[in-house]
Amino acid sequence: MAGTILGVGIGVFILALLWVLVLLLCVLLCRVSGLARFSVIFVFLAALIITTVLLFFPRATDIPAPKVEMKIVDKFFIGRYVLLAFLSIFFLGSLFLLLIYHLLEPIYAKPLRSY
Template sequence: MAVQVMGVGIGVFILAFVWAVALIVCITFARSPTSIASLGPVSILGAIVVSLILILIPREAKETSPEEESVVYDYSIVYRSSLIAALALFVLVGLVLFLVNHAMQPVLAKPLRKFAR
């Protein structure tokens, strides 16, 4: 059976996310004087294509067999994997911040007149 949140399926959430990202990109780059301004209409066209693909994909059948209903799934691996992915992301962010703030400190030049006397 399909997973539903508040009576709607996952496809509605995917469509909402795709359109939100497309609109944010379009608004962000709308007034850019460079060629990146064309990224806005391209993102809208991409959202239209993704929407059409998701609308035209056939939906799964609503009938389930008795064998499929009696199967018990262990979803804890999803939570563990997402926790590991989040931890890996924060480790990478921490390493980048360490490199930016500590390892790449500028070495300022000292004036020559101070040492020439």
Template sequence: MAGALGVGPGVLALLLLWAMALLLGMALARAGRARVAALPVVLGAAALTAALLLFPREGESPAPASAEEIVDSFFIGRFVLLAVMSLVFLGCLFLLLIYHLMEPVYAKPLHSS
């Protein structure tokens, strides 16, 4: 049962979940006092994603293999791409920490009258 764009309904549900979490997290991060509430939104989306991935709807026994098995011949390339993307993501988080979160706040000079 294929959904839109040739992917199944589970992938679409995860895409919708993370899109909503991203939008809500960005909206909460822009808010003044509710900035702290953005972290539980992301953690909740991660927990729900883990629950959806760890408890599949299908049975545990795989379907019987047919005469033609599909082989992923680009597995190594995908793994290398995932590793590079993970390193870039961690580098971006590090740069965010340095340049945004740890930016010094300078005191404004006092005016003496």
């Protein structure tokens, strides 16, 4: 596919750059005093409008016109299942650690005062 970087088009990078710049501008505007502080809302809404326009009105078609019959082959099948297994083990280990360190944490009684 022409015009792709790491398997995604240039539009994804434009949206990422837009939101990184908006986040930076919002952080800078939050530190300003006075009425300029509330311009964060307008910056966020402008970025939201630009994002919706770029998502709903793309310039290129979603599916290129097939010249020959395309055969879809999943080349990363085994790697995807290895990653799924690793994430499942990590998730179950995290639940086990949550059970040990958070839910089963002993609650010690406070000593009573004796007069």
